Amino acid sequence: MAKDYYGILGVPRDATADDIKRAYRKLARQYHPDVNPDPDAQEKFKDINAAYEVLSDDQKRQIVDLGGDPLAPGGGGMGPGGAGGPFVGFQDIMDAFFGGTTARGPRPRVRPGADAIIRLDLELQETAFGVEAPLTVDTAVLCSTCSGAGTAPGTHPQTCDICHGKGEVQSVQRTFLGQVVSARPCSACQGYGTTIPHPCATCGGEGRVRTRRTLTVKIPAGVEDGMRIRLAQQGEVGPGGGQPGDLYVEIHERPHDVFARKGNDLHCKVTVPMTAAALGTRLTIKTLDTEEQVDVKAGTQPGATIRIKGRGVPHLRGTARGDLFVHLDVRTPTKLDADQERMLREFAKTRGEEMAELAKQGGFFNSLRNAFNGH
Ligand SMILES: [Zn+2]
Numbered sequence: 016m017a018k019d020y021y022g023i024l025g026v027p028r029d030a031t032a033d034d035i036k037r038a039y040r041k042l043a044r045q046y047h048p049d050v051n052p053d054p055d056a057q058e059k060f061k062d063i064n065a066a067y068e069v070l071s072d073d074q075k076r077q078i079v080d081l082g083g084d085p086l087a088p089g090g091g092g093m094g095p096g097g098a099g100g101p102f103v104g105f106q107d108i109m110d111a112f113f114g115g116t117t118a119r120g121p122r123p124r125v126r127p128g129a130d131a132i133i134r135l136d137l138e139l140q141e142t143a144f145g146v147e148a149p150l151t152v153d154t155a156v157l158c159s160t161c162s163g164a165g166t167a168p169g170t171h172p173q174t175c176d177i178c179h180g181k182g183e184v185q186s187v188q189r190t191f192l193g194q195v196v197s198a199r200p201c202s203a204c205q206g207y208g209t210t211i212p213h214p215c216a217t218c219g220g221e222g223r224v225r226t227r228r229t230l231t232v233k234i235p236a237g238v239e240d241g242m243r244i245r246l247a248q249q250g251e252v253g254p255g256g257g258q259p260g261d262l263y264v265e266i267h268e269r270p271h272d273v274f275a276r277k278g279n280d281l282h283c284k285v286t287v288p289m290t291a292a293a294l295g296t297r298l299t300i301k302t303l304d305t306e307e308q309v310d311v312k313a314g315t316q317p318g319a320t321i322r323i324k325g326r327g328v329p330h331l332r333g334t335a336r337g338d339l340f341v342h343l344d345v346r347t348p349t350k351l352d353a354d355q356e357r358m359l360r361e362f363a364k365t366r367g368e369e370m371a372e373l374a375k376q377g378g379f380f381n382s383l384r385n386a387f388n389g390h
């Protein structure tokens with residue numbers, strides 16, 4: 016009668032290879048004679064190993080599924096209770112206790128490169144309307160001598176003698192669990208599994224060299240201070256000539272002499288004489304890209320603002336533009352000659368605004384009283 020290998024591991028007949036491995040690891044941890052003193056544990060552990068040996072092997076599992084027993088004498092496999100008992104790889108037992116160590120393997124020589132960032136100072140004119148700017152960047156680039164391989168021309172990497180290409184070396188220690196294998200990166204090949212006996216003279220085996228190059232970046236209209244533009248794969252080439260990272264160009268907008276920018280709007284200040292503010296006038300305003308005639312209405316107050324639509328910064332997306340706000344600074348004359356002063360006093364008298372005269376006579380409160388009394 017064939018043994019119920021599925022029953023021993025407690026898995027259904029349609030269990031996947033992963034299910035079987037998981038069940039085996041769990042039971043092996045439970046019944047390993049080194050950790051389970053129960054005298055029956057040893058027998059149980061043997062059964063578990065036998066079941067795993069059978070079910071983890073496609074051919075043997077097929078025999079089981081056809082009603083046979085691959086471990087029975089004449090069943091097509093090696094018999095149980097032989098010299099070594101059922102054969103389960105040492106690694107499988109170690110994996111049961113220490114998790115998978117087999118998946119590591121050598122680390123690749125070729126690895127992706129890092130991103131790089133560069134600052135680009137631009138004038139307002141350039142951020143507003145876009146520009147093609149030359150950029151000088153220092154990054155690692157592909158070594159042209161070895162094309163990234165790191166080997167001198169005509170030579171090749173060799174499999175590491177110490178780890179035989181595994182990239183790690185195992186050492187065996189005795190512990191309460193029996194022998195424990197620990198793996199560490201091979202120091203002879205730094206874990207690569209290969210060595211480069213004749214490194215490329217240009218890059219020293221790195222597959223990349225650091226160099227300064229100039230490239231042109233197209234800055235779109237409407238970018239703002241602090242924005243970053245990504246240039247795909249213009250960053251650092253990786254070790255072994257690995258795929259380059261991206262290059263980020265960070266925009267810095269220099270302050271402008273005339274215009275202050277807030278988002279897509281611009282602000283500027285224009286000084287108008289008191290008389291122009293009072294009488295009204297027409298001003299010519301130099302915008303970022305045009306000249307505009309604007310009317311200052313008669314009776315304009317200090318701090319008044321004139322909005323010129325569509326003369327701000329173009330939107331980064333779309334065709335709209337921000338506005339230009341002209342802040343009017345009404346300037347009072349500071350130096351009057353005798354004639355001007357006489358005329359201004361005359362003007363004040365006609366408006367009943369002889370405050371200066373009144374203040375001179377009676378001080379501030381007096382002038383207020385007189386103003387209220389209508390004098
Ligand atoms: Zn090279």
Ligand SMILES: [Zn+2]
Pocket residue numbers: 175176177178179180181182183201202203204205206207208209
């Ligand atoms: Zn090695």
